Amino acid sequence: DAKTTQPPSMDCAEGRAANLPCNHSTISGNEYVYWYRQIHSQGPQYIIHGLKNNETNEMASLIITEDRKSSTLILPHATLRDTAVYYCIVRVRNDMRFGAGTRLTVKP
Amino acid sequence: NAGVTQTPKFQVLKTGQSMTLQCAQDMNHEYMSWYRQDPGMGLRLIHYSVGAGITDQGEVPNGYNVSRSTTEDFPLRLLSAAPSQTSVYFCASTTGGLGTDTQYFGPGTRLTVL
Numbered sequence: 001d002a003k004t005t006q007p008p009s010m011d012c013a014e015g016r017a018a019n020l021p022c023n024h025s026t027i028s029g030n031e032y033v034y035w036y037r038q039i040h041s042q043g044p045q046y047i048i049h050g051l052k053n054n055e056t057n058e059m060a061s062l063i064i065t066e067d068r069k070s071s072t073l074i075l076p077h078a079t080l081r082d083t084a085v086y087y088c089i090v091r092v093r094n095d096m097r098f099g100a101g102t103r104l105t106v107k108p
Numbered sequence: 109n110a111g112v113t114q115t116p117k118f119q120v121l122k123t124g125q126s127m128t129l130q131c132a133q134d135m136n137h138e139y140m141s142w143y144r145q146d147p148g149m150g151l152r153l154i155h156y157s158v159g160a161g162i163t164d165q166g167e168v169p170n171g172y173n174v175s176r177s178t179t180e181d182f183p184l185r186l187l188s189a190a191p192s193q194t195s196v197y198f199c200a201s202t203t204g205g206l207g208t209d210t211q212y213f214g215p216g217t218r219l220t221v222l
Binding site for chain 2: 041042043044045046049087096097098099100101
């Protein structure tokens with residue numbers, strides 16, 4: 001599976017959009033981009049995934065560049081409960097390789 | 109559905125002791141896996157199973173055994189606990205397939221080895 005690079009930490013004001021970047025320059029054609037988050041010490045929670053096209057669900061939007069070498073997770077209106085570690089993972093098989101992720105802190 | 113359940117929530121062992129961490133899912137998922145998470149780090153895959161009777165090693169399998177006799181259960185055995193195995197252990201399951209399915213994680217077991 002391709003490796004990913006994420007900033008170690010980011011801050012966001014409550015109510016604003018949180019944009020979390022991820023670089024995956026070695027991604028191959030059949031690898032999906034997945035985003036999970038981990039709130040405090042709970043089990044990781046699925047957010048969204050995509051292959052080529054931009055995706056949106058009730059939690060977030062995923063923007064994938066045309067060359068697929070990077071992506072951005074967008075939380076449109078961040079709340080304090082969105083404070084968590086966010087993991088970007090590219091995978092083709094079921095075993096996922098987690099990096100250190102981005103620690104997002106939403107501030108009042 | 110209860111989803112993915114793990115027992116116990118907390119466990120303290122002495123070096124050399126053995127124990128089994130339990131994981132069960134009620135979603136009829138074929139694929140199950142075990143991860144460990146050390147402080148300040150991401151999750152690392154220990155073992156996984158693509159169906160009953162089939163298991164394979166992940167990234168950090170040493171010191172752990174698994175078996176899959178039923179679709180629902182995937183226990184993780186620590187053969188002889190060591191302080192380096194102090195960690196939080198997460199079990200996950202998914203329907204399987206080609207890596208396009210969502211993985212569901214359990215709440216974790218916090219293990220301390222003295």
